[in-house]
Amino acid sequence: MTIKVVTVGEKILGTNDAKAGENRKRLDEHSIFTINIMSSPGAGKTSLILATIKRFSKDVRIGVVEGDVASSVDAEKVNAIGIPVVQINTGGGCHLDAFMVEKGLGNLNLEEIDLLFIENVGNLICPNNYRLGEDVRLMIASMPEGDDKPYKYPGMFADSDVVILNKTDLQPYLDFSEKSFRKVVTGLNPDVVIFPISCKTGSGLTGWFTWLEEALRKKKKQ
């Protein structure tokens, strides 16, 4: 039997990228500004979402897609404040993919949403490989994780549009150097916007809110 070489030259996750493109188109048709929120477990994804809902929910219609390995703890917190939320349990999977998000979108009334948060599974590695259809990729790093994380997970820091540095209220107890953190993050990603905040005290949130207001305005004009 002769062996034949078939050239492929395609990304292994090409089908995910194509589905992400479809999701993006669908969200664009409804002028929904979509943020994919990624971080390690416990960095403050849900806290940031809740703080942002508190600030914007009077003027902006918000929806949330919650991705978790298991449980609906986060979704319940969002649901408790009257925001439409869909829970996706990945059943052990360490990231959301575009097909899961497509299913999630099917359970939301997209006519009634202006701003959509997709809370990814807490993980700094593989969520970066899966586009979901988002406008903006936002990652949260928290001070207790250490200022060396951009060296260890460069892919995610290099590909994020916004980096939130959370838990700045703990600075007095930590050796975290914001200067060296910024140097590496902007070195890897010169276009990134960095917001040092504390969801606990509310410090720094105004800068993030102003940025988001502007981004929402731009999306509506498109």
Added chain:
Amino acid sequence: MHEAGITESMLSLALEKAGEAQAKKITRINLVIGELSGVVGDCVQFYFDVLSKDTIAEGAALNFETKPIQIRCRKCKAVFYPTNHKWTCPECHEMSAEIVSGQECYMESIEVE
């Protein structure tokens, strides 16, 4: 864990391409994986052995070409391979690193009968 999903996508891409070529059997799959892609070859092999059972890809050899991390300094344009994830440019000592290689995750070719 994420290798399960990657292996599933990889297998279905290989089966699709083999189908288009009207192949009877896939003997080898050539993959290019960057050091930063977070994909572990041994894990892919493990899932592949399970997932490819009873398909024409069963028993195919997986060949991984690993791409090292390659950086281009945005300031002086020097290209270098960082050691121990030190991203500072060895030429001008600036920390302004553009990742040019190391994030690959694609299928170069398949060999079929």
